[in-house]
Amino acid sequence: MPGQNHSLGEFEELVLLIVAAHHNEAYGVLILENLEEKLQKKVNISAVHVALKRLEDKGFVRSRFGGITHDRGGRRKKLYSITALGKKVLDKQYALRTSLYQQIPKISFG
Amino acid sequence: MKKSPPKRALQFLRWFCREDYVEEIEGDLTEIFEKQYEVSPRAARLRFALNVIRYFRPAFMKSFKFFNPFAMGVLLRHNLILSLRSFMRYRMSFFINLCSLSVGLACALLIYLWVGDELSVDKFHEKDRNLYQVMYNQELANGIVTNGKTPGLLAAELAAEFPEIEYATTATWVEPRTLSVRDDYAIKAGGRYVSKDFFNTFTHPLLEGDKDHVIDDVSSIVLSESLCMRLFNTTTDVIGKQVVLDHEAPYQVTGIFKDVPPNSSWKFDFVMAYERFEKENDWARDWNSVGPYTYIVTREGVDIDLLNKKIVDFATPHRKEGKEISLFLARYSDNYLYGHYENGRATGGRIDYVILFSIIAVFILVIACINFMNLSTARATRRLKEIGVKKTLGASRKALAFQYLTEAILVSFFSLLVAVALVWALLPSFNVLTGKDMSLRFDPSAVLAVLGVTLLTGIFAGSYPALYLSGFNPVAVLKGKLRISVGEALARKGLVVFQFAISVVLIASVLIVFRQTQYVQNRNIGYDRDNLIFFLKEGRALTNPEALITEMKKIPGVINAAGLGHNLLAHTMGTEDVHWEGKMPGDEILFEYMFADYGMIETLGLEMKEGRAFSRDFVGDTTAVIFNETAIEYMGLSDPVGRIIMESGQPLQIIGVVKDFNFTSLHDGVKPLFVKLWPRYAWNIVARIDGSRQRETLRAIEDLYKSFNPGFVMDYKFLDQEYQALYAAEQRVSTLSRYFAGIAILISSMGLFGVASFTAERRMKEIGIRKILGSTSWGIVVLLTSDFTKMVLVAVAIALPVSYIISDRWLDSFAYRIKLEWWYFAVAGVAALLIAWFTVGLQTVKAAAVSMTRCLRMNE
Numbered sequence: 010m011p012g013q014n015h016s017l018g019e020f021e022e023l024v025l026l027i028v029a030a031h032h033n034e035a036y037g038v039l040i041l042e043n044l045e046e047k048l049q050k051k052v053n054i055s056a057v058h059v060a061l062k063r064l065e066d067k068g069f070v071r072s073r074f075g076g077i078t079h080d081r082g083g084r085r086k087k088l089y090s091i092t093a094l095g096k097k098v099l100d101k102q103y104a105l106r107t108s109l110y111q112q113i114p115k116i117s118f119g
Numbered sequence: 120m121k122k123s124p125p126k127r128a129l130q131f132l133r134w135f136c137r138e139d140y141v142e143e144i145e146g147d148l149t150e151i152f153e154k155q156y157e158v159s160p161r162a163a164r165l166r167f168a169l170n171v172i173r174y175f176r177p178a179f180m181k182s183f184k185f186f187n188p189f190a191m192g193v194l195l196r197h198n199l200i201l202s203l204r205s206f207m208r209y210r211m212s213f214f215i216n217l218c219s220l221s222v223g224l225a226c227a228l229l230i231y232l233w234v235g236d237e238l239s240v241d242k243f244h245e246k247d248r249n250l251y252q253v254m255y256n257q258e259l260a261n262g263i264v265t266n267g268k269t270p271g272l273l274a275a276e277l278a279a280e281f282p283e284i285e286y287a288t289t290a291t292w293v294e295p296r297t298l299s300v301r302d303d304y305a306i307k308a309g310g311r312y313v314s315k316d317f318f319n320t321f322t323h324p325l326l327e328g329d330k331d332h333v334i335d336d337v338s339s340i341v342l343s344e345s346l347c348m349r350l351f352n353t354t355t356d357v358i359g360k361q362v363v364l365d366h367e368a369p370y371q372v373t374g375i376f377k378d379v380p381p382n383s384s385w386k387f388d389f390v391m392a393y394e395r396f397e398k399e400n401d402w403a404r405d406w407n408s409v410g411p412y413t414y415i416v417t418r419e420g421v422d423i424d425l426l427n428k429k430i431v432d433f434a435t436p437h438r439k440e441g442k443e444i445s446l447f448l449a450r451y452s453d454n455y456l457y458g459h460y461e462n463g464r465a466t467g468g469r470i471d472y473v474i475l476f477s478i479i480a481v482f483i484l485v486i487a488c489i490n491f492m493n494l495s496t497a498r499a500t501r502r503l504k505e506i507g508v509k510k511t512l513g514a515s516r517k518a519l520a521f522q523y524l525t526e527a528i529l530v531s532f533f534s535l536l537v538a539v540a541l542v543w544a545l546l547p548s549f550n551v552l553t554g555k556d557m558s559l560r561f562d563p564s565a566v567l568a569v570l571g572v573t574l575l576t577g578i579f580a581g582s583y584p585a586l587y588l589s590g591f592n593p594v595a596v597l598k599g600k601l602r603i604s605v606g607e608a609l610a611r612k613g614l615v616v617f618q619f620a621i622s623v624v625l626i627a628s629v630l631i632v633f634r635q636t637q638y639v640q641n642r643n644i645g646y647d648r649d650n651l652i653f654f655l656k657e658g659r660a661l662t663n664p665e666a667l668i669t670e671m672k673k674i675p676g677v678i679n680a681a682g683l684g685h686n687l688l689a690h691t692m693g694t695e696d697v698h699w700e701g702k703m704p705g706d707e708i709l710f711e712y713m714f715a716d717y718g719m720i721e722t723l724g725l726e727m728k729e730g731r732a733f734s735r736d737f738v739g740d741t742t743a744v745i746f747n748e749t750a751i752e753y754m755g756l757s758d759p760v761g762r763i764i765m766e767s768g769q770p771l772q773i774i775g776v777v778k779d780f781n782f783t784s785l786h787d788g789v790k791p792l793f794v795k796l797w798p799r800y801a802w803n804i805v806a807r808i809d810g811s812r813q814r815e816t817l818r819a820i821e822d823l824y825k826s827f828n829p830g831f832v833m834d835y836k837f838l839d840q841e842y843q844a845l846y847a848a849e850q851r852v853s854t855l856s857r858y859f860a861g862i863a864i865l866i867s868s869m870g871l872f873g874v875a876s877f878t879a880e881r882r883m884k885e886i887g888i889r890k891i892l893g894s895t896s897w898g899i900v901v902l903l904t905s906d907f908t909k910m911v912l913v914a915v916a917i918a919l920p921v922s923y924i925i926s927d928r929w930l931d932s933f934a935y936r937i938k939l940e941w942w943y944f945a946v947a948g949v950a951a952l953l954i955a956w957f958t959v960g961l962q963t964v965k966a967a968a969v970s971m972t973r974c975l976r977m978n979e
Contacts, residue, residue, distance in 0.1 A: 037147035054147055055173040058140075062178065074142075080153055082124070084146030 015067070017098055023048075024060040025099060028070050029091040036075070036086040037061070061089060069095030122156045124149055128168040135180050144174060194518065198525040205526065209501070212494045215873045216530050219866040220576065221537035223487030226862055227572065228542045229549055230480035232557045235565075237473050240382045241452040244322040246416045249285070251423075251448040253277070253413040255434070256463040259442075259695060260708045261753075263463035267454070269413040269446075270434060271393075271403035274314060277415060277433065283426050286416040288321075289314040291396060293387045297657060297831050299363050300350050307832045308346050309386065312411075314393035318376070320416050327358055328374020337395045340370035343378045346388040364391075365657055366830045381556050384455045406437035407696075414451060423448060442695055442707055472852055479859050482621050484572075486863055488580035489614045490870030491527060495584035496611060497877045502588065503596045510593035519589035527581025528574060535573045552854055554847065583610075612910055615874065618867040619914035619951055620921070625860035627922035627947035628929075631939070632853045635930060638937045639846060645780020645789075646724045650813070651838040652820075653683070653805040658828045664716070664804065667827055674823065676809040676816025679722040682801030684714025687723075687838060688845050689783050690790075697793065698765040699754050708753060710793040711782065714800040720745070720777065722807050730760040730775025733796045737774075740796050744771040748779045750791035771795070784845050788934040805838075864951070868958040871907065875959040879903055879966035886966060887973075899967035904959050911955045915948040922947065 017025065027043045028035040037057055044052045064070045075086040091099075132148075133141060148170055155163035206213040244250055253274075254267045271289060278287035290313040299305040318330035325333060326344060333341055340362055347354050350362065354375055362370050370391065379386050393411070402408040417426060427448055435443040449465075458468040509519060543559060550557055660667050664682050671680045685691050692712040720732040728748060733740045744764065751759050762773050779789045808816045817835075824833040843850070879886075886899055894902075923939065930936040 037143065038150045041147075041151075053173060054151060054170060058144060058147070058174075059178065062140075078146075080150065081146040082149040084142050084149060086146060087143035 015098060017069075017102060018060075020056070021060045021064055022099075022102060024057060025064055025069055025091065025095055028061075028064075028089045029096065029099060033088060033090045035089045040089075064095070065089075068092060069098060122153060122160070124152045124167045125164050128171045132171045132174065135175060137179060137181050140179055144179070194521070195525070198522045199529065201522060202526040202529045205502075206530075209498060211876070212498060212873055213530070215869050216491050216494060217534055217537065219487040219490045219869045220531055220534035220580070221541065222862055222866055223484045224531070224534050224538035224573065224576065225541040225545070226483045226859060227480040228538055228569065229545065230476050231568070231572075232542075232546075232559075233549075233553055233555070234473050234477055236382065236555055236557050237456065237469065240455040241384050243380055243382065244320075244451070246320065246322070247452050249417045249419065249421070250320065250451040251415050251417065252451050252454060253415060253430075253446055254449050255409075255444040255446045257442060257444045257695075257709075258463075260706050264709055265460035265463055266409060267412060267449075268409045269411065270406045270409055270437070271397060271411045272406060272437075273434060273446075274413045274415070276437075277413070277430065280433070281426065281429065283417055283421040283429075284415045285418045286316040286319045288317045288319075288414050289393050289411045290317060290390075290414065291393070291411045293385060295655060295834060297365050298346075298350060298389075299366060299830065300361070302830070305366070305830050305832060306349055307834055308349075308388035310340075310389040310391060311385075311387050312393040312396035313390045317390065320414050323376040323379065326354060326375040326377060333374040334390065334392045336371070336373065337392050337398070338370050339373040339392055340364075341374040341376055341390045342372060343376055343388045345378050347372075347375050367658075406434065407439070415448070469848070472848065475852070476855070476859075479625075479856075479863075483859065483863050483866065484576055485579075486618050486621060486866050486870075488576060489618050490866065490873065491530065491580035492583045493611055493614055493870055494873045494877070495523070495527075495581075496587050497874055499584075499588055499591075503591065506588060506591050507593045507596035510591070511597070516589045520585040523585035523588055524578060524581040527584070528577030531573050531577035531580065535569070553851060611874075615871065615907075615910050616914045616917065618870060619911050619955065620918040622860070622864045622867045622954075623915050623918035623947050623951045624922040624925065625856070625863050626950050627919070627944055628926055629853075629857050629860045630943045630946060631922075631926040631930070631937070632849070632856055634943070635933065635937050636846060636849050636853045639849070639933065639935065640843060642935055645726075645778060648687075648838045648842055650808050650810045651723070651805060652808060652817075652835045653687075653803045653838060654833060654835040656682070656802055656804060658831045660804065660824075660828050660831075664798065664801075667824075668716075668718075668804065670823055670827065671804075671806060671820060674816060674819045676812040676819065678807040678809060679718060680804060680806035681718035681722040682714075682716030682798050683719050683723075683803045683805045684797065684801040685711075685782065686803070687782050688841055690787075694766065694793065696767050699756060700762065700764075701755060708791060710750060710791045713782070713792060713794045714797045714802075715745075715794050716798040716801045717796070719801070719805070720794075722805055723780075724807070725780055726778040728776045728778045730773070732775060732777075740774070742769070742771050743774040743796060745775045745777055745794040746773060747777050747789065747792035747794075749789050750793065751776050753791050766793070766795075864954060868954055871955060872958045872962065875903070875907065875962040878906075879962050883966070883969070886969070896964075896967040900960070900963045903963040903966065904956065907955055907959045908952070911952050915951060918951075919944045919948065 023044060024040060027040050031039060031043075037054060040061075041052055041054050041057050044057070061070065061072075065072060069092060070089045071092050072087050072089050075088045077083060077085055129145070132145060136144060148167060151170070152163050152167045155166060241247075252267060253269055254265060255269060257264050257266065274287040274289040278284050291311045293309040293311045295307050296310050297305050297307055313334065315334060316331075318325060318333060325341075328341065333339065342350070342357075342362075344354060347357055351357050351360065357372050357375070360372050362372060364370060376390075396411075397403045403410065417423065430446045430448070432443075433446055438444070456468055456470040456473065457465050459466045506519065539559070546557065546559065656664055668680045668682070671677050690711065693709045694712050695707045695709050697710055715733060717733050717735055720727070725732075730745070732745070733743065737743075744766070746754075746759065756762060756773075759773050759776055763770050764773065765771070777792070777794065781789055782792065783790065806820070808820075820835070821833055824831070882903070889899060889902075890896075922944065926943075927939060930939070
């Protein structure tokens with residue numbers, strides 16, 4: 010899709026990674042908890058939602074409603090899964106980072 | 120306790136959040152809340168609310184397009200059809216609504232026209248924003264006196280001294296003069312002397328002539344278009360032609376101005392050069408005398424407060440003998456509406472009546488709206504099924520409310536049509552009543568205002584029924600179990616009470632205004648003003664009044680005649696330059712100045728308290744003076760006759776004291792008066808004629824005048840008529856308030872009629888049962904009437920103190936006022952009650968007379 014925005018912010022990348030890791034099971038609160046656990050800091054739920062909406066707009070994730078739950082005030086979960094495009098972007102990003110990383114000369118910080 | 124997130128926050132989220140996001144966000148937030156709730160419920164609630172606020176940003180908000188124009192169109196058409204159908208079905212209430220709203224709107228329209236006309240007076244001058252009249256305050260022993268007449272030299276001096284002033288002009292009052300272009304043709308018209316720049320200061324467009332130089336010459340005269348037509352039958356090529364004033368002074372026409380519009384407070388047909396006036400009147404060059412008016416136009420952007428401070432003491436140094444005066448600027452166009460000054464402060468004026476009638480207009484409209492509210496809500500039971508069915512089928516409350524609003528607005532627009540027709544038909548008589556010349560004009564701003572008021576009226580009238588009817592519970596309604604709560608019944612009764620309270624206030628006011636105007640006009644003012652005529656001395660009457668007066672007295676119907684220099688209707692002239700024995704500094708007071716000829720006191724029929732009147736039998740009466748009782752009392756002179764006082768440096772002997780009589784409007788009390796014998800300055804001739812031979816006497820006087828003073832038109836006036844004209848404003852208020860009160864009562868009773876007829880109808884079954892059980896028709900009437908009687912009584916109880924306060928304040932503006940008697944209010948209350956009984960009675964008697972079987976057989 011030429012012309013489409015394929016950029017990926019740092020926070021968005023983290024969210025996308027978590028969505029990918031919990032394929033078909035990822036939803037707002039789960040992503041939030043995972044992030045907080047890995048990053049070891051407080052994250053706001055609205056930030057997660059903003060990132061998710063942007064990812065969905067860019068076509069990196071897709072969403073569907075889960076079944077009715079008993080907690081959550083009876084509200085359905087919105088479950089996210091990564092798209093092929095999302096996966097490709099992640100791969101590219103990973104390849105870029107790895108190749109750059111490998112160029113680092115072996116310096117010892119003794 | 121159930122763990123649930125804070126309600127308010129949740130409602131807020133649901134209100135603003137996009138529909139496709141709200142479930143996910145709400146769910147996630149709730150999940151977080153539930154987890155935190157285990158730890159700390161308080162923190163969880165706080166956190167929830169804060170989180171909701173974080174979502175309040177464009178990305179998560181609903182779009183603003185919440186209605187679609189096509190659906191609106193369909194809805195509107197549907198509502199219109201429904202409204203029309205309901206009008207057809209409930210013809211009676213539609214008719215009552217239409218009548219009361221259209222009468223109400225017509226009243227409001229008429230008042231709107233009148234108010235607009237009042238507000239437009241003197242606003243037509245292009246420089247209106249910067250046009251000021253120079254006035255002054257003078258501190259005297261009995262308070263500060265405000266005067267609009269100024270020293271004649273003021274305008275030129277001010278213009279020379281202050282660069283802030285763009286134009287300054289002096290102008291005199293308007294005087295009737297005799298104009299002729301041929302010997303055999305003379306007409307009378309009002310003219311004034313004005314100085315250079317008059318046409319720059321005021322906007323009276325010149326058809327001929329240059330506004331900078333049109334009155335440069337002392338013999339120039341500028342005519343109005345219509346006067347020019349009357350004199351020359353044309354307005355072309357009249358420049359340079361001669362017009363003779365009073366058959367002696369030739370003037371050259373130097374210009375023609377457009378007729379002064381009706382909304383100008385000064386009305387005049389021609390102007391002459393002020394320079395000439397100055398030449399003919401020595402006093403006009405004296406700073407101690409005041410007389411002409413001074414008008415200025417300030418330059419754009421001048422701070423008027425600053426200029427006021429600069430000019431305040433400007434005139435005092437010039438006045439060697441006169442007391443100090445403080446000049447101030449008053450907006451020229453404000454003078455008409457805010458012309459009353461009391462103790463140096465502006466205290467309103469005609470604006471009071473403008474406000475009064477605007478309030479009446481609003482009240483009449485409100486009364487009409489209340490009729491609509493009462494009838495629609497009272498008839499709600501009839502429309503219950505419709506509402507129930509609609510609601511079950513999914514009509515939202517908003518849509519229903521909208522429907523009732525459409526209905527109300529539609530009625531008000533129908534009423535507007537009727538109202539415009541009514542106004543169109545009534546306007547000529549209204550013009551006569553108000554002494555104006557108004558017409559229905561269709562300029563955009565007026566049309567917009569009228570449409571706006573109509574729309575507002577519709578919305579206001581429809582608001583309560585719309586909210587009330589659309590709020591019914593569909594289940595209860597369809598089961599036919601509508602309970603009218605105490606509150607609703609109370610609200611409806613409250614509205615009726617309000618209507619009648621206003622009506623009672625109006626009835627009481629009408630009574631009091633009427634009594635007061637009667638009192639003022641019939642009050643003994645100290646002399647008999649019936650059969651007194653007066654006219655201006657002109658021509659030979661001016662040069663040789665003695666001869667005319669002698670001849671007049673020979674006419675059988677003329678009882679007496681004399682010269683008089685005062686108009687007996689208002690403050691004419693005054694002096695504070697009077698010194699007497701025992702006068703302390705600061706005792707200065709304004710004495711009303713009256714010039715008299717021999718026989719003046721006898722002709723007016725004034726009574727002497729002490730001493731004698733002027734008489735030819737005594738030589739040296741030219742240095743004599745007569746005071747009135749008030750003046751003597753103020754000066755504190757005991758045994759005044761024979762004492763010498765000083766006036767303007769001249770010693771005068773007091774020869775008599777005249778009993779107090781009224782020589783100004785009865786808004787003011789009797790002021791100190793100073794009468795001096797000075798036939799030359801007695802510019803009027805007054806004559807008392809025999810009332811039983813009025814017509815032939817007047818004809819004889821006119822014949823005499825024609826032969827005595829050929830070429831002049833005698834323009835006599837009756838003092839009593841002029842005196843009544845003095846109270847024209849009060850007269851008009853009296854008449855208008857009578858009409859408007861009548862209309863308010865009419866509209867209120869129309870509403871009451873509707874509600875009463877409805878109540879009687881609804882209680883039909885009850886009436887039937889009561890009759891079967893032996894109740895008399897009279898009993899039924901009492902039963903149905905007692906409710907309304909209570910309401911009207913409550914209204915009376917509320918209205919009486921209110922009307923007492925209002926009328927007491929109005930009466931305070933008169934120096935001579937009637938006492939407020941209890942029976943004025945009793946009459947007002949009883950009248951309201953009788954009207955209510957009559958209206959309700961029409962219905963209840965009909966209801967009570969109905970056969971009982973019919974009552975019971977009726978379904979529903």
